[in-house]
Amino acid sequence: MDNGAAITRRGLTTRPPPSASPVSFDRHAVAVDVVLFTIQDDALKVLMVKRTAAPFRGRWVLPGGVVRSDESVDEAALRELQDKVGIATVYLEQLYTFGDLDRDPRGRVISVSYYAMVDWGHFQLKAPRKLVSARWFPVNRLPNLAFDHRNIVTYALERLRNKVNYTSVAFQLLPQRFTLTELQRAYEVILGQRVDKRNFRRKMLQLGILRNTGEQRAEGRQRPARLYSFTETRVIKFQEKGIIVPF
Amino acid sequence: MDNGAAITRRGLTTRPPPSASPVSFDRHAVAVDVVLFTIQDDALKVLMVKRTAAPFRGRWVLPGGVVRSDESVDEAALRELQDKVGIATVYLEQLYTFGDLDRDPRGRVISVSYYAMVDWGHFQLKAPRKLVSARWFPVNRLPNLAFDHRNIVTYALERLRNKVNYTSVAFQLLPQRFTLTELQRAYEVILGQRVDKRNFRRKMLQLGILRNTGEQRAEGRQRPARLYSFTETRVIKFQEKGIIVPF
DNA sequence: TCAAAAGTGTTTCCCCTACACCCATGG
DNA sequence: CCATGGGTGTAGGGGAAACACTTTTGA
Numbered sequence: 001m002d003n004g005a006a007i008t009r010r011g012l013t014t015r016p017p018p019s020a021s022p023v024s025f026d027r028h029a030v031a032v033d034v035v036l037f038t039i040q041d042d043a044l045k046v047l048m049v050k051r052t053a054a055p056f057r058g059r060w061v062l063p064g065g066v067v068r069s070d071e072s073v074d075e076a077a078l079r080e081l082q083d084k085v086g087i088a089t090v091y092l093e094q095l096y097t098f099g100d101l102d103r104d105p106r107g108r109v110i111s112v113s114y115y116a117m118v119d120w121g122h123f124q125l126k127a128p129r130k131l132v133s134a135r136w137f138p139v140n141r142l143p144n145l146a147f148d149h150r151n152i153v154t155y156a157l158e159r160l161r162n163k164v165n166y167t168s169v170a171f172q173l174l175p176q177r178f179t180l181t182e183l184q185r186a187y188e189v190i191l192g193q194r195v196d197k198r199n200f201r202r203k204m205l206q207l208g209i210l211r212n213t214g215e216q217r218a219e220g221r222q223r224p225a226r227l228y229s230f231t232e233t234r235v236i237k238f239q240e241k242g243i244i245v246p247f
Numbered sequence: 248m249d250n251g252a253a254i255t256r257r258g259l260t261t262r263p264p265p266s267a268s269p270v271s272f273d274r275h276a277v278a279v280d281v282v283l284f285t286i287q288d289d290a291l292k293v294l295m296v297k298r299t300a301a302p303f304r305g306r307w308v309l310p311g312g313v314v315r316s317d318e319s320v321d322e323a324a325l326r327e328l329q330d331k332v333g334i335a336t337v338y339l340e341q342l343y344t345f346g347d348l349d350r351d352p353r354g355r356v357i358s359v360s361y362y363a364m365v366d367w368g369h370f371q372l373k374a375p376r377k378l379v380s381a382r383w384f385p386v387n388r389l390p391n392l393a394f395d396h397r398n399i400v401t402y403a404l405e406r407l408r409n410k411v412n413y414t415s416v417a418f419q420l421l422p423q424r425f426t427l428t429e430l431q432r433a434y435e436v437i438l439g440q441r442v443d444k445r446n447f448r449r450k451m452l453q454l455g456i457l458r459n460t461g462e463q464r465a466e467g468r469q470r471p472a473r474l475y476s477f478t479e480t481r482v483i484k485f486q487e488k489g490i491i492v493p494f
Numbered sequence: 495t496c497a498a499a500a501g502t503g504t505t506t507c508c509c510c511t512a513c514a515c516c517c518a519t520g521g
Numbered sequence: 522c523c524a525t526g527g528g529t530g531t532a533g534g535g536g537a538a539a540c541a542c543t544t545t546t547g548a
Contacts, residue, residue, distance in 0.1 A: 007321045007339040026315050027274035073346025074254045092254040097344045099320025221547035222499040468520035469525040
């Protein structure tokens with residue numbers, strides 16, 4: 001798929017003529033599936049829930065469910081997070097719509113996928129997780145997932161890795177106040193590679209989106225770290241240089 | 248929306264408990280809408296078709312239609328292009344899924360949008376355009392569109408402008424053999440700004456994705472231009488430098 | 495005083511930008 | 522021979538990358 005790739009034609013046979021009334025039939029089950037990211041123990045993790053019914057009973061899947069008639073698709077994604085995971089405040093962004101015929105053995109289900117991000121500490125607090133059994137898995141050690149959910153996670157991760165490079169999404173994984181080292185760790189964990197400390201700090205501070213709160217936090221028996229906060233209320237794009245056209 | 252923006256919570260009221268069988272009801276009409284781009288007369292244009300039925304009879308809309316039960320969503324988009332526009336070979340990429348409740352006055356319709364690109368010359372040849380009346384509009388001079396189709400076009404254009412900077416999508420608007428000036432014009436027309444000729448040519452040739460065919464084409468009474476072709480079969484990503492991590 | 499993480503500058507190099515003139519052809 | 526677009530090179534500047542030591546604290 002590769003970041004929104006081209007659709008290539010498979011054998012497109014001729015089909016019956018289109019129906020006269022466009023909304024009268026051919027209705028479809030539409031589901032939402034959410035890839036919820038967090039950072040815990042210096043690892044990027046994804047939340048999975050265990051299926052309690054056939055098919056794939058007992059297998060891990062992404063939290064999600066069907067879109068109801070009285071809610072928008074976005075609302076469905078938020079509701080599923082609330083219901084199944086007990087989370088209200090997350091960053092949520094639509095990912096891709098998977099519309100193949102054979103995605104679900106029960107029949108045709110179109111899935112609109114999302115990815116979401118929470119700060120682990122914030123999640124810990126308000127997670128009753130009543131009914132479903134849920135579990136965080138490191139993105140590089142996922143269990144066997146049902147349906148095509150492995151693909152969805154892969155795609156979400158790719159999108160996330162792209163986006164941290166030119167937007168401030170990574171901040172969604174951190175608490176309101178954080179140290180520069182924590183921010184750097186977040187980037188390293190998402191990207192799966194080390195980052196130079198001095199260059200990282202310089203770049204981040206140059207962006208002008210961090211406010212030094214003046215507070216400090218002593219973590220162990222070493223020098224205390226300054227606490228910063230993110231100045232923007234929304235996720236922003238960094239100044240980006242195009243290859244063809246200078247920004 | 249801004250290139251896949253965050254979904255913010257509106258009032259999420261509590262709702263009835265979820266159904267036991269997930270695919271049994273709450274089925275939805277799902278449509279595809281395609282933003283088809285081309286370049287003609289040094290302008291970026293979008294194909295619109297005229298509605299022949301209520302609501303919005305006589306208004307311009309994107310080519311599209313409902314997804315049938317026996318086809319994937321991608322196939323539906325391709326079929327609509329074939330049926331309504333008579334085009335078989337296009338670059339097609341999924342854009343975004345619009346899932347709000349009030350998009351369509353007839354009732355709830357979830358729309359999976361796509362954008363597509365054709366070379367104008369190639370289109371000219373095999374365009375019977377039998378039934379529907381279709382017309383190309385410059386992207387900056389669109390008529391009043393029905394539904395939320397104006398938004399979809401805006402979003403498609405934004406995506407296209409982003410993508411030409413780090414992928415080879417722009418080539419999809421050109422014939423198989425083209426001059427560097429034609430390629431530059433394509434970029435200028437998409438981006439809506441001028442580009443330096445020498446820098447552009449150097450960058451493009453440096454990418455190593457152009458093959459000098461050795462042929463030339465005399466356009467008028469001036470020096471003939473070399474014809475190039477694109478070496479890759481797929482749309483590729485350019486070498487991209489991240490802000491945080493060197494590529 | 496030691497361990498452990500926080501914090502800080504500089505140099506080098508490459509790539510991007512800006513910019514103007516000759517070339518080949520048809521009329 | 523002239524008008525028109527095709528084609529080419531370079532110098533300067535800015536930002537990215539590489540790199541190591543001092544500071545602050547708690548134990």
